[in-house]
Every structure is written in structure tokens, then in C-alpha cells.
Amino acid sequence: MSAPTTKKPTVTEREARQVAEAAREQDWRKPSFAKELFLGRFRLDLIHPHPLPADEDVRRGEEFLARLHEFCETSIDSARIEREARIPDEVVAGLKEIGALGMKIDTKYGGLGLTQVYYNRALSLAGSANPAVGALLSAHQSIGVPQPLKIFGTQEQKDAFLPRCARTDISAFLLTEPDVGSDPARLATTAVRDGDDYVLDGVKLWTTNGVVADLLVVMARVPKSPEGKGGITAFVVEADSPGITVEHRNAFMGLRGIENGVTRFHQVRVPAANRIGPEGAGLKIALTTLNTGRLSLPAMCVGAGKWCLKIAREWSAVREQWGKPVALHEAVGSKISFIAATTFAMEAVVDLSSQMADENRNDIRIEAALAKLYGSEMGCLMADELVQIRGGRGFETAESLAARGERAVPAEQLLRDLRINRIFEGSTEIMHLLIAREAVDAHLSVAGDLIDPDKSLQDKARAGANAGVFYAKWLPKLVAGPGQVPTSYGDFKHGVDLSPHLRYVERHSRKLARSTFYAMSRWQGRMETKQGFLGRIVDIGAELFAMSAACVRAELLRRQGDHGREAYQLADAFCRQSRIRVDELFGRLWSNTDDLDRKVVKGVLGGSYEWLERGIVDPSDDGPWIADATPGPSRQENVRRPFG
Numbered sequence: 001m002s003a004p005t006t007k008k009p010t011v012t013e014r015e016a017r018q019v020a021e022a023a024r025e026q027d028w029r030k031p032s033f034a035k036e037l038f039l040g041r042f043r044l045d046l047i048h049p050h051p052l053p054a055d056e057d058v059r060r061g062e063e064f065l066a067r068l069h070e071f072c073e074t075s076i077d078s079a080r081i082e083r084e085a086r087i088p089d090e091v092v093a094g095l096k097e098i099g100a101l102g103m104k105i106d107t108k109y110g111g112l113g114l115t116q117v118y119y120n121r122a123l124s125l126a127g128s129a130n131p132a133v134g135a136l137l138s139a140h141q142s143i144g145v146p147q148p149l150k151i152f153g154t155q156e157q158k159d160a161f162l163p164r165c166a167r168t169d170i171s172a173f174l175l176t177e178p179d180v181g182s183d184p185a186r187l188a189t190t191a192v193r194d195g196d197d198y199v200l201d202g203v204k205l206w207t208t209n210g211v212v213a214d215l216l217v218v219m220a221r222v223p224k225s226p227e228g229k230g231g232i233t234a235f236v237v238e239a240d241s242p243g244i245t246v247e248h249r250n251a252f253m254g255l256r257g258i259e260n261g262v263t264r265f266h267q268v269r270v271p272a273a274n275r276i277g278p279e280g281a282g283l284k285i286a287l288t289t290l291n292t293g294r295l296s297l298p299a300m301c302v303g304a305g306k307w308c309l310k311i312a313r314e315w316s317a318v319r320e321q322w323g324k325p326v327a328l329h330e331a332v333g334s335k336i337s338f339i340a341a342t343t344f345a346m347e348a349v350v351d352l353s354s355q356m357a358d359e360n361r362n363d364i365r366i367e368a369a370l371a372k373l374y375g376s377e378m379g380c381l382m383a384d385e386l387v388q389i390r391g392g393r394g395f396e397t398a399e400s401l402a403a404r405g406e407r408a409v410p411a412e413q414l415l416r417d418l419r420i421n422r423i424f425e426g427s428t429e430i431m432h433l434l435i436a437r438e439a440v441d442a443h444l445s446v447a448g449d450l451i452d453p454d455k456s457l458q459d460k461a462r463a464g465a466n467a468g469v470f471y472a473k474w475l476p477k478l479v480a481g482p483g484q485v486p487t488s489y490g491d492f493k494h495g496v497d498l499s500p501h502l503r504y505v506e507r508h509s510r511k512l513a514r515s516t517f518y519a520m521s522r523w524q525g526r527m528e529t530k531q532g533f534l535g536r537i538v539d540i541g542a543e544l545f546a547m548s549a550a551c552v553r554a555e556l557l558r559r560q561g562d563h564g565r566e567a568y569q570l571a572d573a574f575c576r577q578s579r580i581r582v583d584e585l586f587g588r589l590w591s592n593t594d595d596l597d598r599k600v601v602k603g604v605l606g607g608s609y610e611w612l613e614r615g616i617v618d619p620s621d622d623g624p625w626i627a628d629a630t631p632g633p634s635r636q637e638n639v640r641r642p643f644g
Contacts, residue, residue: 028441033356033548034366038439038541040478040513042506044489046362047548050556051355053117061118067098068122072129079398081130081257082413091133092170092643100126102166104141104150109162111146116292116354120299127300128307131417132257134300136170139208142293143425144171145215145236148285152234152277161215161236170643172209172239174263175219175286177202178629184219184283187232188629189265191220198222198235198275200243200268203629211249211259212643213239218265219282231280235270239642243268245634249641254416259641262627264634290425292357294368297421298350298375304418305343305379308386311409312336315390326389335385341574342378344567345546348553349374366438367545373431374542376421383415429535436534439541440527442470443520471517478514483507494558496568498551501575505544508582512540515589532594540585543578550574 028035033046053061075094081087095101103119105111114122119141127134141147146165149157165171180186189202200220210216216237224230237244248262277285316327316336326332353367387394390411393401398408422428482488483506492498516537520527527534554571558564603609 030363032363037509040510042509048552050552057115076129078130085256087257089644105166110166116357120354123299124303128303132255135258138296140171142296143173147289169214171215172213173217174204174207176206178205178627187221189220191222197269200265201631204263207263208260210263211261222279228279232282233279234276234282234285236274241268245638246640247636266633291365294372298371301375301379302347305382308382309339339382344570345550345574348549352549369435370542379418383418387411432535432538435538478510496572536585543582547575547578
């Protein structure tokens with residue numbers, strides 16, 4: 001067995017992109033509403049009528065939600081978790097008792113076998129009780145051991161680990177390293193084959209659940225060998241294995257109860273039988289797992305939105321200024337309307353995406369990514385608006401409010417807790433790039449070689465011919481469509497008329513596709529550097545998707561006789577608010593400060609504006625920006641703390 005390397009992998013920008021590209025699912029075997037939307041094709045038939053869960057799934061899901069609701073009300077003390085910065089052992093024991101660890105695990109392994117719809121509703125409920133509890137359950141089941149084994153595990157692995165995950169064992173997912181974030185090509189943790197084992201060496205950072213976990217999914221780089229292709233590979237690792245040290249439990253501005261740490265691996269032996277999938281498949285496994293796993297974050301943002309609406313309603317009705325409740329002042333009322341309409345739309349997006357995932361008839365990789373992106377951004381905005389509505393009381397802690405005799409409303413805590421969602425499981429900036437790559441996949445498939453500087457003239461000529469055929473058929477379809485016919489989508493008119501919004505989505509879907517095509521024609525190979533433009537393209541797509549989901553959900557509720565009139569009102573309000581944002585984003589596609597911003601950034605990095613920093617003191621210390629992660633034995637105390 002060769003010794004572990006102490007040199008970090010050095011990769012070029014192109015090599016890093018190649019690693020990311022190799023991990024993508026290359027094919028589209030099933031239709032995708034969002035992918036079609038970016039191509040200028042508004043396929044309402046893919047989401048309307050709104051798909052519904054089976055009766056048995058509803059019965060089982062509602063029964064569990066009732067048990068979980070009672071548990072959250074009687075057994076979770078959110079103030080205590082915030083105060084002590086940890087989830088009490090008895091809370092975790094109670095979650096295990098009601099089966100919350102196995103919500104997504106098949107009943108034959110001892111789990112509850114809930115659908116994605118009800119799993120997400122459960123996370124929304126648990127996260128409203130305390131976001132750290134939601135994070136514990138989500139990290140365990142959405143990205144921890146159960147999900148990758150469900151999709152990629154062998155039968156032996158499922159038999160060995162899933163019963164444990166369903167009832168007793170907490171799992172964690174370890175990918176990030178001190179010097180490796182969203183660029184996994186530079187992954188430094190190694191796994192070297194030695195007989196029937198692999199030997200792991202390296203350091204992992206931000207290991208959600210890692211401090212308390214019993215089982216770990218670890219991503220490590222396997223060197224090439226005559227026996228295997230090597231590459232980034234996934235392993236199930238027992239957390240109490242010799243050589244594993246949890247060196248630090250991290251503390252954050254929010255989610256104070258989260259068990260997130262730094263884990264060191266030194267000569268940790270892992271049976272080859274614990275490898276998930278073949279060597280080199282680790283990133284593909286991670287990305288595929290996240291296709292539905294990402295839905296857990298927006299699900300919890302939905303719960304946060306519902307709570308924001310409840311507090312805003314109750315507070316704004318009793319707080320008076322200038323002779324009337326603050327809710328009746330337009331400046332505050334507009335914020336309440338935004339919270340109500342956006343919560344409705346977010347729930348529509350999550351439920352629709354989840355039901356499509358359950359039915360497995362659509363490819364939802366873009367829908368799930370859009371849900372995560374949109375939910376995390378809008379969740380933070382709603383929490384910020386609630387703090388503003390509450391005024392000084394919004395900035396005051398719940399503990400302080402209670403101490404002076406007022407209702408302990410943790411609005412500032414929610415704002416802190418939600419902030420991480422814009423970073424978790426793909427930051428907003430990375431999500432923009434990931435979604436943009438999928439959105440332009442059709443273009444790159446037919447014209448990619450045209451803008452690839454490494455391709456030969458023969459390859460470019462062939463690509464040009466293929467592109468000509470594709471665009472000759474595609475471009476004319478972007479000129480006109482149902483969105484220009486006044487009677488289109490007339491079945492969405494019941495008191496409130498939602499059909500104009502769907503016509504707007506159809507027209508602007510085509511406009512979005514035309515804008516993307518023009519940008520590719522203009523910038524060609526430099527398109528990938530236009531991250532500001534790509535981000536706005538994705539944000540437009542997210543708004544159009546949310547508008548579509550909101551209208552379809554309103555019609556579903558109307559047909560079911562479940563607050564249909566009110567749902568139509570909320571969908572109408574959301575679409576009107578969303579259309580303003582879309583129009584602004586389209587304007588900013590071509591009228592922006594992107595070029596000037598790049599010049600300023602170069603000046604900042606070059607020191608041209610250091611004079612602007614004068615007149616302050618820097619309270620931070622002079623330690624290294626990135627901690628040393630050189631492989632080797634740990635010199636620190638093991639702070640691992642499995643739940644009793």
C-alpha cells in the first residue's frame with residue numbers, strides 16, 4: 001500500500017469543469033417541465049392537471065404527520081435548543097421512537113416508506129418547531145446514508161445499513177474540505193486500496209450531523225490502479241472506526257443546535273464492500289442524490305413562511321400606529337401580502353416537484369434545483385420582512401422579550417437560522433451555474449463543438465451543420481404561441497382570472513429562450529464567464545416556474561373545494577408580484593454594470609482602493625484564512641458525541 005499523499009491536487013479551470021461535467025447526468029430520458037420552459041416551450045400538460053398522491057400514501061402520510069405534530073408541540077423546546085446550542089438526547093430518542101429517522105426508508109427495512117411529498121411536509125413541520133431539528137432529519141435522510149444506498153447501494157448494503165438508519169443510527173454526508181468547497185476536482189482526502197479494504201486519509205469540514213453520527217457517507221479520491229479506474233468515490237464508513245477523530249464542533253450565527261464539525265481520517269480502514277457504486281462514481285452519486293434531496297431545504301422554507309405569515313397576521317392586527325392597526329398601513333400591508341403570496345407559491349413549487357418525483361415520470365433535476373434556489377432566497381426575504389414588521393421587537397431576542405413580559409417571538413432567530421439555506425447544498429451562485437448548465441444543455445449538445453477551442457475545424461464544421469438543422473426548426477417556434485391568443489388557458493378563469501398570467505409565462509418562456517440564444521451567438525465560448533447574465537436567466541426561469549406552479553395549485557384547490565377562491569386570490573397576487581420581478585430581470589440582462597464591476601474587482605484585488613479602507617480597526621485575528629488539513633494523526637481531543 002502506498003503512503004497517503006500530502007500534496008493537494010492542483011487542477012486547471014478546464015480540468016475542474018471536466019470533472020463536474022463527467023459527474024452530470026448526460027441524458028434526458030424523461031420530460032422536464034423546467035427544461036422545456038428554458039427552451040421556450042411552455043408544456044403546461046406536464047404539470048396540469050396537478051398530479052396527486054395515491055390514497056394509501058395519503059393515509060400513511062397523514063397518520064405520521066399527526067404523530068409528528070403532537071411530538072413537536074409537546075417534546076421540542078426550541079428556546080432550550082437555542083439556549084443550550086444542542087438538541088437534547090431525549091428529543092432525538094423521541095424522534096427515533098416515532099420513526100422519524102426512517103421517513104424515506106422502505107417499510108421492509110423498518111422505515112415508514114413515506115412519499116417525497118409527505119417527507120417534505122414532515123420536514124416543514126419539524127423545521128417550524130426548530131430548524132436544527134429539521135436539519136438533523138434532512139441531513140440524515142436527504143444526503144446521508146439512506147438516499148444514496150436507496151439508489152446505488154447493493155442489496156447487501158441495504159440489508160446491513162438501512163434498518164439501522166431507519167430506527168437507531170444517525171448518518172452524515174462528508175464531501176467539503178477546508179480548501180475544497182464547490183470545486184470537488186481538488187478533493188484531497190484519499191482512499192487507497194489495500195487488499196479487501198480501502199485506507200482513508202484526509203480532513204472533512206462542515207460535516208452536518210458529523211459530531212453525533214453513527215454512519216458516514218465519505219467522498220474520497222481513489223488513485224488509479226491496475227484493479228480500478230480510480231477517481232472520486234463514495235464509501236459508507238462506521239463513525240467509530242479507529243483513526244476517525246471529530247476535532248471540532250463548529251458554532252454558527254444560526255442553527256445553533258446543529259451538530260456540524262471537522263472530522264479527520266488517519267489510516268482508517270474501510271471494507272471494499274462498503275464502497276457505494278464503482279470507483280470514480282462518487283460525484284455522480286452525490287449529484288443524483290441531491291436531485292430530490294435538495295427539496296428538503298425549500299420544504300423547510302415553506303414552514304418558515306407559514307410561521308412568518310402567522311406572526312405577521314397576529315402582530316399586525318394588535319399593534320396600532322396613528323389610530324389603526326399597522327397591517328392597514330400600506331407600507332406594512334405590502335410586506336404581509338408578499339409573505340402570504342410567496343408562501344403559497346413556494347408550497348406550490350415544493351409540492352408539485354415532490355409529487356413529480358414520487359411519480360417518477362418526469363426528470364426533475366432542474367425543478368428541484370430551482371425549488372432550492374427560489375425557496376432559500378425567498379425564505380430569507382420573508383424572514384427579513386417579518387423582522388421589519390415587528391420593528392425593534394423583531395431585532396430583540398425571544399428570551400429578552402419574555403424577560404420583560406412580552407410574547408417570546410424568535411423572529412431574529414429565524415432570520416439567522418434561514419441564512420445558511422442560501423449556502424447549504426449548493427450556494428445561490430453555484431445553483432445559478434448548475435441550473436444554467438442544464439438549461440443550455442440542448443444548445444451545447446448541438447453546437448458545443450463550435451465554441452470549444454480544442455475542437456478541430458472538421459469537428460466545428462460537423463457541429464455547424466447539426467446546429468443549422470436544430471435552429472432552423474427551433475427558432476421559428478419562438479416567434480408566436482398560445483400566449484398571444486386572448487382565449488388561451490381559459491379554464492383558469494373562476495372569479496379571479498389566472499389565464500393572463502399563464503399567457504405571460506408562455507410568452508416570456510419564448511423570450512427567455514431567444515435571449516439565451518442571442519447571448520450564445522454573441523459570446524460563444526465566453527458564455528460561461530458571463531455569470532451575472534446566467535444568474536438572471538435562471539432567476540427568470542425560477543419565477544416563471546413558480547408562477548406556473550401557483551396557478552396549477554390554485555386550480556387543484558378549486559376543484560377539490562379546498563379554499564379555491566382564496567387560493568386563486570393568492571396565486572393572482574403572487575403572479576402580479578412575480579411579473580414585476582421578471583420584467584426587471586429581463587431589463588437587467590442587457591442593461592447592467594457587469595463589465596464595470598469586473599474592472600472595479602480587479603482594482604480592489606490589485607490594491608487600487610486600499611485607501612478606502614483607512615479609518616477602521618479590524619477585530620479579527622491574524623490566523624490563517626484556511627486551516628491546515630495535511631493528512632496525519634490527530635493531535636486534538638475527539639469531541640464526537642453520539643446520542644445516548
